[in-house]
Each structure stands twice: as structure tokens, then as C-alpha cells.
Amino acid sequence: MAVIEIIGGQWGDEGKGKIVELMARKADLVVRFSGGSNAGHTVINQYGTFGLHLVPSGIFYSGVKCLLGNGVVVDPAILIQEMESLNSRGISTSNLFISERAHLVMPYHLLLDGLEEEARGAGAIGTTRRGIGPAFVDKTARQGIRVADLLDKKVFFRRLSQVMQLKNVILTKVYGAQPLSVDEVYKQYLSYARTLAPHITDTQRLVDEALERKDFILLEGAQGTLLDPDFGTYPYVTSSSPMAGGGCQGSGIGPKRIDRIIGIFKAYNTRVGSGAMPTELDDETGELIREIAHEFGTTTGRPRRCGWFDAVAGAFSVRINSFTGLAITRLDVLDALPQIKICTGYHLDGKLVRGFPTQLTTLEKCQPVYEEMPGWLTPTSDIRRYRDLPLAARRYLRKMEELLSCPVDIVSVGARREETIIIKPIP
Ligand code: GDP
Ligand code: IMO
Ligand code: MG
Numbered sequence: 001m002a003v004i005e006i007i008g009g010q011w012g013d014e015g016k017g018k019i020v021e022l023m024a025r026k027a028d029l030v031v032r033f034s035g036g037s038n039a040g041h042t043v044i045n046q047y048g049t050f051g052l053h054l055v056p057s058g059i060f061y062s063g064v065k066c067l068l069g070n071g072v073v074v075d076p077a078i079l080i081q082e083m084e085s086l087n088s089r090g091i092s093t094s095n096l097f098i099s100e101r102a103h104l105v106m107p108y109h110l111l112l113d114g115l116e117e118e119a120r121g122a123g124a125i126g127t128t129r130r131g132i133g134p135a136f137v138d139k140t141a142r143q144g145i146r147v148a149d150l151l152d153k154k155v156f157f158r159r160l161s162q163v164m165q166l167k168n169v170i171l172t173k174v175y176g177a178q179p180l181s182v183d184e185v186y187k188q189y190l191s192y193a194r195t196l197a198p199h200i201t202d203t204q205r206l207v208d209e210a211l212e213r214k215d216f217i218l219l220e221g222a223q224g225t226l227l228d229p230d231f232g233t234y235p236y237v238t239s240s241s242p243m244a245g246g247g248c249q250g251s252g253i254g255p256k257r258i259d260r261i262i263g264i265f266k267a268y269n270t271r272v273g274s275g276a277m278p279t280e281l282d283d284e285t286g287e288l289i290r291e292i293a294h295e296f297g298t299t300t301g302r303p304r305r306c307g308w309f310d311a312v313a314g315a316f317s318v319r320i321n322s323f324t325g326l327a328i329t330r331l332d333v334l335d336a337l338p339q340i341k342i343c344t345g346y347h348l349d350g351k352l353v354r355g356f357p358t359q360l361t362t363l364e365k366c367q368p369v370y371e372e373m374p375g376w377l378t379p380t381s382d383i384r385r386y387r388d389l390p391l392a393a394r395r396y397l398r399k400m401e402e403l404l405s406c407p408v409d410i411v412s413v414g415a416r417r418e419e420t421i422i423i424k425p426i427p
Helices: 016-026 076-088 107-123 132-140 147-151 153-174 182-199 203-212 244-249 284-293 311-321 331-336 360-365 391-404
Strands: 002-008 029-032 041-045 048-052 065-068 096-099 216-220 260-266 269-271 305-307 325-329 339-348 367-374 408-412 420-422
Touching (some): 002 244, 065 203, 096 203, 107 132, 107 153, 284 305, 311 339, 311 391, 331 391, 391 408
Parallel strands (some): 002 216, 002 260, 029 065, 325 408
Antiparallel strands (some): 041 048, 269 305, 339 367
């Protein structure tokens, strides 16, 4: 039927979980393809409120297969905990499948994530400390341990001993930390393997079969484009590609098979962790947005930095992902603001900057150029048709379409599934 990618267009937390869960009602397969438990995807539905870190947001529908693709790094302890928590709330996880090619987050990754952050001092990235960076470093350095390795005790022990010899040298000699016991990690991970074994498979084969049947496949992005290691605000980024291209790589689908790529954007901007954010508001408006929208991290609980919508970064994100449409979330958060600003350009040394700067030192110096638009001062959460939105809200959305050169397919006016205006139908 269709393959649709749901991609974060900003710095994460755009509302991907809500949109994926909404669209998954008609899906056959929902695939997470990047990141790991650094993600925190909020879903609010008839079963309650959920903050998912690894399990795809399609899990609430019994007919939907949910895959953790090869591009994800899996912390088995967190995954098992999440599955148990879902099961205890009446949600089955029998349709959850984990790629045997996915890499494992190991205890030394968690330790190293913390130790590296401490060592960075004032330059700390502000990671989620979920071991994500160190796990992807190992994948690239060819010293990772894959989910498949867990299924063969001998292979696992040999690989673990070899890798941990080096890790313990780094832990003790570089950081002066305690070494980890190979035996303990081995036993702990074998017990995880027993729990997860029925879910481990070649997920790419499941994807192939679904493509063959012309099933409806949703690729659930994690993080956001501006956290991409290549195109994001390096080095304040994550360690796997949250972009549309990452969706192909992390699930085993060729780019020609993708039908729609929907960029999810909040109606304003937020960021957790360090790094430049040109439209950040260090004033009462920023504080007001944080209060109204309850902008605190789903994974770490940290306050999110808030600011006006940045159409320079947004247009960059549209271009590098080839978004076919936008989903604008949290429009309702702006209901209470009499004036709304939108960043249409950056000024540097009195000149307008072309595109989105590569260097952080440049981005830090950029002054946002704003266009001010009147707010609508009307509640929007009960509106279900685009034409019923206040004129000022429609003008704001049209301005986004114009500045990003991309049509708005979905407008989200509340955290709950039904609080959504669908402009371009979901297949
Ligand atoms: P994700 O990581 O992209 O899935 O986003 P998060 O779940 O981390 O953060 C998005 C937050 O916004 C969550 O608390 C959602 O419940 C909430 N949310 C999503 N869409 C809307 C919306 O349209 N309006 C409001 N008020 N909240 C929303
Ligand atoms: P979802 O999927 C927002 C940020 C961290 C930090 C940087 C690197 O919920 O949108 P990492 O732990 O990945 O090494 O941290 O990336 N970050 C996110 N910010 N939403 C996320 O995921 C994030 N995942 C990582 O705050 O700045
Ligand atoms: Mg999130």
C-alpha cells in the first residue's frame, strides 16, 4: 500500500510518538530504525499515557508488527522493563521483533557515556547517558556485539571476553574506574537473551515480505534532523542518523520504496542538551511556552530550551530529507500568545546568511531575523477541520509552508490521538 517515514525535523521531541501511533491504526508494520533508549516517545490513548523508549509506537494495535530494525542499539534491560510495563497494563508485546543485526548497549557503554561526559566538563554534550554514543562508536569501530551473538553462548562469551578486555583497560587506565566482571555481564546478558529470544529474528526479511504484499509500513524516526551526526549541530548531536536516509539504512528498505516522508515539526522550537539554538528565548515568553507545554524531557526529565519556530533550520531540514509533507504539532500551545514570531533568516555581521551554517561558532553568532504575526487567542484543541482553524492560525501555517517550501499534511492541536487535523489522508 505505502511506505511512510515519520522523521523529526528539529532537535527531537516533535511529537513523533503521537503521530506514529495515530497513523499505525491502519499500518501492518511499524519499524524503529535508529537511536536507542535515548528516545522518549509519548503516546496518549485509551490505555493511558506511555513514554516509549525502544518499543515502536504501533504496539497498541494487536494486528501491527513492531520491529526494532538493524539501525537501533538495544539496551536489553530497558527493553525488557518496557515490555513488562506494557504487559502489566494489558498491552501485548507478542508482535515485537528485534533485528538480529541490531547492536547491543552493554554495561560499559553506560559507564563510558557518563565518564566521557564528565571528562568533557563545560563542553559536555548533555547526552541522555543511555550509552548511545559509545555503542555506535563500537559498531563503527567493529567491536560491537550484535543481538545475534546473544543466541550462541560460545560465540557470545568469546566476543564478550575479547571486547571487555579492551574496555576494562579503558575504564581502569584512562578513567581510573573499576573494571567490570566478564562473568557477571555474561550471565546477566544470557538471562536477557532467554527472555528476548522469541522476539529475535531477521527483521529485514519481515520488511521484504511486507513490501512484497504491498503492506502499509511506517518507519518511526527517533531524535531529529538537527541532531544528525552529519547535518546537525555537530558535535552537539546524537550518534546515528535520525534522517530519512537513516530510515532506509536502519531498516533495510531501498530509497525507491519510500512513498511519503513526513517531517514532524513543533509549531515552535525546543532543544534538550547543549549546543546552539538561534531562536532560544531566555525570557518570560520562553518560560511561558515551557509552562504551557510542559516542556520537560520524556527520557531525562530535563527542562527543554524553548524558542520561536526557526524556518531557516526548518527549510534546511526539508531539503536534506526530501520531506513530502509536514506534520505541525503543538499548535495549541500558541493559542495563548497575542503575538508570534517566526525566524525567516539569520543575520551575521549585518549580512543575511545563506542556508544553515556548518560551523557551530558561526551559528552561535547568528542573529535571528523575525517576522511577527498576530496570534489567534482562541482554543484550537477541539478543532478537527483545517478550515475551522482561526484565520491567524491558518496564516501562520501557510507562512510555514511558504518558508519551508513544503505542504502541511497534518496539524496536531493536542497530545491525544483525536486532537488532530488530517489534511492529506493517511492511506
Ligand atoms: P517525540 O519524542 O517526538 O515522540 O515527542 P515527545 O513525546 O518526547 O514530546 C512531545 C510532547 O508533546 C509529548 O508530551 C506529547 O504528549 C505532546 N504532544 C504531541 N502533540 C501535541 C500537540 O499537538 N499538542 C500538545 N499540547 N501536546 C502535544
Ligand atoms: P526523541 O526520539 C530530544 C539529545 C540529547 C543530547 C544529544 C546526544 O524523543 O525525539 P545521546 O544520548 O543521543 O548521545 O544525546 O541528543 N537527544 C534527544 N533530544 N529527543 C530525543 O529523542 C533525543 N535523543 C537524544 O539531549 O543533546
Ligand atoms: Mg521525545
